[in-house]
Amino acid sequence: MTAFRKGFWCVFVIFLGFLSLAAAQSPSPGLEERLGKLEQLVERLQKSQEEMATRLPPPPPAAIPAGTRPWGPEQAKGKPDTRGYGDLQTAWATQNPDGGAEWLELLYEEAKPIQKIRVYCTFNPGALVKITTFQADGQEVVFWEGEQPPKDEVEVFEVVAKGEAPRTQKIKLYFDTKRKSGWNEIDAVEMVSADGAAQWAKEAKASSFYGEGSAVGAAGKPQIIRRRVKPSSPGTCGGGAPVATAEPEVAQEAPGFEIKTTDDTTIKLADYRGKFVLLDFWATWCGPCTGETPNLKTVYEQFGKRDDFVMIGLSLDQEKEKPMNYAKEKGTGWINGFLGDWGKDEVTKKYGVRGIPSIWLIGPDGKIVAKGLRGEGIEEAVRTVLEEGKK
Numbered sequence: 001m002t003a004f005r006k007g008f009w010c011v012f013v014i015f016l017g018f019l020s021l022a023a024a025q026s027p028s029p030g031l032e033e034r035l036g037k038l039e040q041l042v043e044r045l046q047k048s049q050e051e052m053a054t055r056l057p058p059p060p061p062a063a064i065p066a067g068t069r070p071w072g073p074e075q076a077k078g079k080p081d082t083r084g085y086g087d088l089q090t091a092w093a094t095q096n097p098d099g100g101a102e103w104l105e106l107l108y109e110e111a112k113p114i115q116k117i118r119v120y121c122t123f124n125p126g127a128l129v130k131i132t133t134f135q136a137d138g139q140e141v142v143f144w145e146g147e148q149p150p151k152d153e154v155e156v157f158e159v160v161a162k163g164e165a166p167r168t169q170k171i172k173l174y175f176d177t178k179r180k181s182g183w184n185e186i187d188a189v190e191m192v193s194a195d196g197a198a199q200w201a202k203e204a205k206a207s208s209f210y211g212e213g214s215a216v217g218a219a220g221k222p223q224i225i226r227r228r229v230k231p232s233s234p235g236t237c238g239g240g241a242p243v244a245t246a247e248p249e250v251a252q253e254a255p256g257f258e259i260k261t262t263d264d265t266t267i268k269l270a271d272y273r274g275k276f277v278l279l280d281f282w283a284t285w286c287g288p289c290t291g292e293t294p295n296l297k298t299v300y301e302q303f304g305k306r307d308d309f310v311m312i313g314l315s316l317d318q319e320k321e322k323p324m325n326y327a328k329e330k331g332t333g334w335i336n337g338f339l340g341d342w343g344k345d346e347v348t349k350k351y352g353v354r355g356i357p358s359i360w361l362i363g364p365d366g367k368i369v370a371k372g373l374r375g376e377g378i379e380e381a382v383r384t385v386l387e388e389g390k391k
Contacts, residue, residue, distance in 0.1 A: 273364065280359050
């Protein structure tokens with residue numbers, strides 16, 4: 001379909017060119033008038049196509065290479081493979097979005113005199129503050145130091161050697177993640193030698209990465225999968241309104257709420273005092289959220305009938321029919337809460353939710369036991385507290 005559209009526009013432009021040439025060689029008021037109308041039609045068609053493009057869903061994210069971790073440092077190895085701007089798992093992201101000092105260290109195939117370094121920033125560029133190279137004896141030398149301009153688009157940030165190109169096989173990137181709000185994600189780093197040859201990293205390690213660790217109670221290691229968003233979404237990493245409060249920590253009191261379910265039943269978090277409560281902030285439009293459905297179903301099938309455990313989904317869809325239909329289609333039997341428009345919802349603000357799915361485990365005493373649960377870590381956390389009695 002894309003090829004057809006391109007072909008159509010090429011033929012249309014050539015046709016207009018012939019008409020323009022004919023008008024120039026044989027002036028005719030009627031022909032000039034028709035040509036003007038055709039040009040207006042082209043403008044309207046182009047505008048319509050642009051408006052339609054803004055309504056289309058973003059392309060699906062590329063699958064991560066086998067044996068790699070979403071947002072792990074290994075995502076910065078090799079050539080760029082992240083499709084456009086967004087919070088995508090094929091790029092490296094730090095554990096916390098605005099935690100301060102972080103670093104990414106990369107090893108290349110050969111040691112060569114380096115003339116340029118190009119950093120492929122695919123989400124929230126602006127946190128890079130220094131790049132160093134390593135000499136043969138291991139001494140670290142500053143290659144560039146400064147402040148990368150913050151942007152809301154994909155950027156290839158290039159720095160050039162000053163003076164003689166240093167010979168190196170390893171470089172290190174330093175970031176101040178507080179300079180640009182949200183996860184500052186790096187897809188690849190190209191090292192260009194003085195002879196113009198390019199190398200891509202073959203090994204990578206980092207100070208932290210998103211999704212690192214999932215132990216129950218590991219408040220400093222959240223494992224949230226965040227929604228990919230367009231750069232036009234200001235002040236958030238997940239598509240909702242800017243977070244009004246900080247995210248509560250493990251062992252703190254879980255914020256209370258009163259909401260409606262998709263069948264218009266009113267429920268309160270306080271109704272479940274004395275039970276373990278698994279909360280899942282999610283939406284049907286969020287691919288990573290629906291990707292957790294099998295993991296949640298596993299938990300529900302194993303523990304859903306226990307008197308001391310309850311699961312509550314908190315949908316951020318704008319229409320309650322969507323989570324209702326999804327629940328019927330997938331056979332999810334837990335409580336189906338409905339929060340509605342993320343930008344207007346107050347529960348997400350209370351929990352400091354920056355991205356979804358955001359999965360929390362709350363204890364019988366109303367205090368947070370675990371948060372940022374994902375994948376097999378969901379079952380692990382629930383099993384731990386229910387069967388082993390650990391909190």
